[in-house]
Amino acid sequence: MSTPSYSVIGTRPIRHDGADKVTGRAIYGADFQMAGMLHGFILRSPHAHARIKRIDTSKAEVFPGVNAVVTTKDFPAVDDSKIVDLGEGNTPLRWARSNVLADGKVLYRGHAVAAVAAVNAHVAEEAAGLIEVEYEVLPCVLTAPEAMKPDAPILHQDLKMKELGETTGKVSNVAEHFRHVMGDIEAGFAAADVVVEREFNTATVHQGYIEPHNATALWNNDGRISIWCSTQGSFVVRDATAAILDIPVSQVKVTPMEIGGGFGGKIPVYMEPVAALLSKKTGRPVKILMPRQAVFEATGPTPGSYMKVKVGAKKDGTITAAQAYLAFEAGAYPGAMVGPAGMTVFAAYDLANVTIDGYDVVVNKPSTAAYRAPGAPNAAFAAESVIDELALKLGMDPLDLRLKNAAKEGTRRADGPKFRRIGCVEVLEAMKNSEHYKSPLEGSNRGRGVAIGFWFNVGLPSSCTLNVTADGTVNLIEGSTDIGGTRTSIAMQAAEVLGLKSEDIHPTVVDTDSIGFTGVTGGSRTTFATGWAAYEAAQDVVRQMKERAAKIWDVPSETVEQAGGVYRSNGHSIGFKELAARIGETGGPIVGRGAVNPRGVGGSFAGAIVDVAVDPETGKTTILRFTSIQDAGKAIHPAYVEGQMQGGSVQGIGWALNEEYFMSGDGRMMNSSFLDYRMPTALDLPMIETIIVEVPNPGHPFGVRGVGEANIVPPQAAVANAIAHAIGTRLTRLPMNPPAVMEAIWQKSTSPRS
């Protein structure tokens, strides 16, 4: 397949929202102001697991400056069987609602219990302190293995375990056990010359976006609700809020404000329905900002996990069998993202004999949310550590071992799908050929690690409208909130079709009343799917422009051709701008529309190469050099593709080395601030090198795959492998912070040589 040449795609224009964002003019959710606005504060549970026996809000209600107080009883009654779509998965409405305001029980420390609206946030907070809540504290359970024990405290009496697809009558903290089987695992291990089996644990970590959640709502006198908030999916907020408040979706309009990071954590609704209730009670707009501590205690995180992985191979490196046991913490409500972990754990390999068991387990921690390739980094940490050890045992180069078994077009995954064209081999080869991998690493206590990871990416519907203006530019209307430059990567795809420059397109992200349904900015889908909608809308514009040119020249419109923004037929030619100036006289406005629900999603592979130095005195790991390699399919705006790779890599480094929910036995997060939840700073890192691999996705007009996520999958394992080579012993628990590294070094020096 020859590579098409593009004039806009692959260039690096300045982003359209750039000036607003470097001058402080961009309006984020918390910046939204309205006349008459009240401020809300949410009272949260101090206990990880308790029955709410009584809530007395009377003192708060009469506190000077307070306008209203709400609890879960202010929500309309819900039908227990109702299911709500939360953007990246469905959940029973009763759970979605009780996560927003606790109903009968609190299931984690920080669980919202009541809310106050007042003249300002200080008064609201003071008043919330006057709400009396009587709790009957229950024993809590904090990890998947503990919660799976027969005598574990039960979180939900109405949660019946699903076992291999069948709903059982068993009340359990295990929401689901699934199994993927391919081939004969016993025979596979019997055929192996070398087998490596290890157990792994990973701590709960948070997405760590710098902007806390926020929501402003106005329940207007005509019954319609307007919401302004930072969200990854305005339509998800609309639909979830309408479902929780039991009103039609047409009664809710959500305006997505600029958003300060999300990484999956700003898909769920937390405060929007509460702000709406408070607005209904007061008749005024109500804004609620979430304190950072609550962001840690009550939103997001990604599951902590317990995993066992066993892989066997022949002497020549052929993998004969691979087995995984994955138990993931869902937090308070089912949905631990263990499904994606099962889909990705061995995705990089072409295997005959596989068994994967996954367990979705509720525990007394905040309900987990997506975090960049959710589930996959945990699984890759385990699988890629084992593969690395296998390479060591076989005396093979770790990339050669991977290349020998690499997944390719036609490879079937254990969970069913057969790969279409993928870039696994190309990514591994790019790693092998990289300057980084070829360079020597010298010095003691230093090690190099590699790993590969996969994320399948998602499609979901997107819409886009293009309005041609008389000056020959185009206004682009879309509904995907822009977290990292997607206005531009979408506009560039329209520009490419229209033969215009990126700057000739003016993209705007609009509210849910003003554009067709558009799924979340998540699943690496925005440049892929909304970009595709823009492509379709641009084709629609071209078709109409051809008709106008045909009219001017009095030729059949089928004879008009367009290339590079110039329309031609029978010796006539006219440029886009000139033609745009004449749309009034040739028939009026030109509006192009694109609405897609794409199927041709192309998964992305990413690799990481990392060099570390471990200080044997302190256990501190320093990242000396890091290279991220990823298949973008086609990089629309390479600078922002690199940015995704660098950002995901650094989140992976933080996850590997420092980040964790440090929990007390009674379920209290002991480090719920940025001081103690230690995310990487500029000083902790080297430059992050990037290699973009482009294996075009046959399922997208420009070959786009989506690059937001796969890059966070391999770093944890790559860092673990590098540390193992630096200190000669392997850590199997994340984070690999200095105490953990010291422990491993001591154990190695005291244990008899193995």
Add this chain to the structure above:
Amino acid sequence: MRSKTHVHTKINGEERDFLCEPRQSLLEVLRDTLNMTGTKEGCNDGNCGSCTVTLDGRIVTSCLVLGVEAEGREITTIEGIARGNDLHPIQKAFLENAALQCGICTPGFIVATKALLDKEPDPSEERIRFFLANNLCRCTGYDKIIQAVQQAAKEMQA
């Protein structure tokens, strides 16, 4: 209601007066009282740097400064960085290097970078990383931010 104190300051070169409660932070006053929402709140406890402003030329996290402490002092915020209608070279460098993704940390980084380059026109990479270590960015991995600062330093010296 609690009684408020009258505070007189200079913000981005202009004399400004405001009333504030003793418990209000400078960040809160900037954002809620003066409607200068370019300065962002990420943590409200001094650990993210998105609320960075300069107070008499030194960078501070405005969430840890009380509004009343601004009395008689000079403040520069992100709204005061551009030179009239022209972007400051630091702002341009951030755009040209794609040094922002979500952009919530960007005002803090730009204010801090200006404080650095005004005093040290040619800092090493290590020095830039050290100086900006109080500003968290979760999106970029810092690489492109460091490159933007290096480019801005070059252009400001030229």
